[in-house]
Amino acid sequence: MVDSSSWSRALVQISPYTFSAIGIAISIGVSGIYITGSSLIGAAIKAPRITSKNLISVIFCEAVAIYGVIVAIILQTKLESVPASVVYDAESLRAGYAIFASGIIVGFANLVCGLCVGIIGSSCALSDAQNSTLFVKILVIEIFGSALGLFGVIVGIIMSAQATWPAAKSS
Amino acid sequence: MYGFEAMTFNIHGGYLEAIVRGHRSSLLTAADYNNLCQCESLDDIKMHLSATEYGPYLQNEPSPLHTTTIVEKCTLKLVDEYKHMLCQATEPLSTFLEYITYGHMIDNVVLIVTGTLHERDVHELLDKCHPLGMFDSIATLAVATNMRELYRLVLVDTPLAPYFSECITSEDLDDMNIEIMRNTLYKAYLEDFNRFCQTLGGATAEIMSDLLAFEADRRAVNITINSIGTELTRDDRRKLYSNFGLLYPYGHEELAICEDIEQVRGVMEKYPPYQSIFAKVSYGESQLLDNAFYVEEVKRLCLAFEQQFHYAVFFAYIRLREQEIRNLMWISECVAQNQKSRVHDSVVFIF
Numbered sequence: 001m002v003d004s005s006s007w008s009r010a011l012v013q014i015s016p017y018t019f020s021a022i023g024i025a026i027s028i029g030v031s032g033i034y035i036t037g038s039s040l041i042g043a044a045i046k047a048p049r050i051t052s053k054n055l056i057s058v059i060f061c062e063a064v065a066i067y068g069v070i071v072a073i074i075l076q077t078k079l080e081s082v083p084a085s086v087v088y089d090a091e092s093l094r095a096g097y098a099i100f101a102s103g104i105i106v107g108f109a110n111l112v113c114g115l116c117v118g119i120i121g122s123s124c125a126l127s128d129a130q131n132s133t134l135f136v137k138i139l140v141i142e143i144f145g146s147a148l149g150l151f152g153v154i155v156g157i158i159m160s161a162q163a164t165w166p167a168a169k170s171s
Numbered sequence: 172m173y174g175f176e177a178m179t180f181n182i183h184g185g186y187l188e189a190i191v192r193g194h195r196s197s198l199l200t201a202a203d204y205n206n207l208c209q210c211e212s213l214d215d216i217k218m219h220l221s222a223t224e225y226g227p228y229l230q231n232e233p234s235p236l237h238t239t240t241i242v243e244k245c246t247l248k249l250v251d252e253y254k255h256m257l258c259q260a261t262e263p264l265s266t267f268l269e270y271i272t273y274g275h276m277i278d279n280v281v282l283i284v285t286g287t288l289h290e291r292d293v294h295e296l297l298d299k300c301h302p303l304g305m306f307d308s309i310a311t312l313a314v315a316t317n318m319r320e321l322y323r324l325v326l327v328d329t330p331l332a333p334y335f336s337e338c339i340t341s342e343d344l345d346d347m348n349i350e351i352m353r354n355t356l357y358k359a360y361l362e363d364f365n366r367f368c369q370t371l372g373g374a375t376a377e378i379m380s381d382l383l384a385f386e387a388d389r390r391a392v393n394i395t396i397n398s399i400g401t402e403l404t405r406d407d408r409r410k411l412y413s414n415f416g417l418l419y420p421y422g423h424e425e426l427a428i429c430e431d432i433e434q435v436r437g438v439m440e441k442y443p444p445y446q447s448i449f450a451k452v453s454y455g456e457s458q459l460l461d462n463a464f465y466v467e468e469v470k471r472l473c474l475a476f477e478q479q480f481h482y483a484v485f486f487a488y489i490r491l492r493e494q495e496i497r498n499l500m501w502i503s504e505c506v507a508q509n510q511k512s513r514v515h516d517s518v519v520f521i522f
């Protein structure tokens with residue numbers, strides 16, 4: 001009995017600030033710029049005309065990273081200090097978890113979105129090098145892919161909107 | 172994990188895959204071949220080729236061109252592209268690229284040994300070797316007189332060493348033994364390559380196993396047809412067939428007992444992919460059969476480019492380039508010998 005509850009006790013003992021800080025860090029996410037960039041460089045050797053148009057794919061990847069920065073800034077404005085007596089109350093734990101979860105949502109959504117946009121961007125560069133009528137059609141696929149990151153940002157902001165620390169109540 | 176290689180392939184292979192796809196777009200098209208087939212002389216061919224990617228390689232050649240010069244320079248272009256890719260590649264792509272050349276190494280070894288047997292000069296033979304299959308110490312092959320010496324002196328240091336375990340004997344080398352040696356080595360090479368591709372997994376394994384299975388089956392049919400009427404026994408013939416491919420094992424059993432081309436056709440028609448090939452060859456002419464196999468091979472190689480994020484595009488590109496060089500050689504020979512009516516017999520259009 002004691003062992004099985006030691007995990008839950010450990011989680012409860014970790015300060016909610018830790019979780020919120022980790023959440024903010026994860027929300028920056030990883031982007032797919034390298035995936036697109038390597039294909040773009042290789043394909044541009046034989047077909048140099050594709051470089052400027054295909055930078056759009058790289059910009060999509062960067063937009064995803066910018067979502068992460070935005071959410072990180074929003075989340076850090078939600079951090080407030082509470083008096084030491086109420087740090088481990090249920091209310092403050094809830095606030096910490098909410099910020100953590102928001103950070104994870106945005107971070108992983110951005111990660112997956114970045115990978116998706118990067119892979120499509122790589123295929124876009126290669127097919128544009130062979131046949132330039134394909135560029136716009138594959139770009140449309142990429143736009144749908146980047147919507148994934150946007151969904152993640154929306155859900156993350158909704159989750160963090162209701163993270164209220166109990167400091168205001170106990171003064 | 173099959174299906175997730177898209178996430179990490181570009182880290183090491185993205186640049187080279189993009190380059191090889193760029194090279195593929197510079198393969199000669201049907202329109203180019205039509206222009207070349209209309210040429211009246213080798214100088215016309217040179218002029219047409221200078222408008223394509225082969226221009227820089229051919230422009231410095233003096234005017235009475237030979238067909239061998241054209242083929243040599245085109246092969247040089249392929250070798251330059253291959254070496255550029257090999258320099259930039261990391262493992263496992265670099266091992267994969269090296270595997271592609273072992274077939275040429277085997278051909279070169281057999282060329283030199285056969286030539287030495289017929290008392291030709293070593294330097295003349297070295298000029299005829301395929302540049303993709305060159306290795307250091309290849310010239311010392313001329314010294315060996317039987318297979319054990321061949322192995323011990325030269326081949327043990329090359330990548331071909333593991334393929335020799337099945338064919339080291341102390342018999343002296345003669346034409347028959349050399350052909351058997353070539354086929355045994357090639358069989359071991361194909362099996363090794365297949366095993367290597369299976370360890371790579373994912374789309375590479377799937378596409379390469381299809382391409383290599385076709386190669387193994389094609390060689391089995393060629394071995395069968397070439398050994399009809401010779402003293403090669405059935406058991407020996409069966410030992411030369413690879414142990415993978417569509418024909419393995421039941422097709423091999425049936426092929427081993429074939430004594431003429433009609434029986435071979437009868438065996439192959441039971442396999443739908445090969446039935447279409449044999450349907451085109453109606454009267455057992457061996458050359459048309461070769462051509463039909465090349466057409467089918469080109470079709471499969473072009474399909475390899477449909478998928479992204481795998482290594483089979485490199486193999487497919489090098490094979491397609493070799494087919495193009497074969498086409499150019501055929502066209503040049505026909506033009507040089509004024510046999511333009513036969514030009515379309517053997518040219519395989521890639522696009």
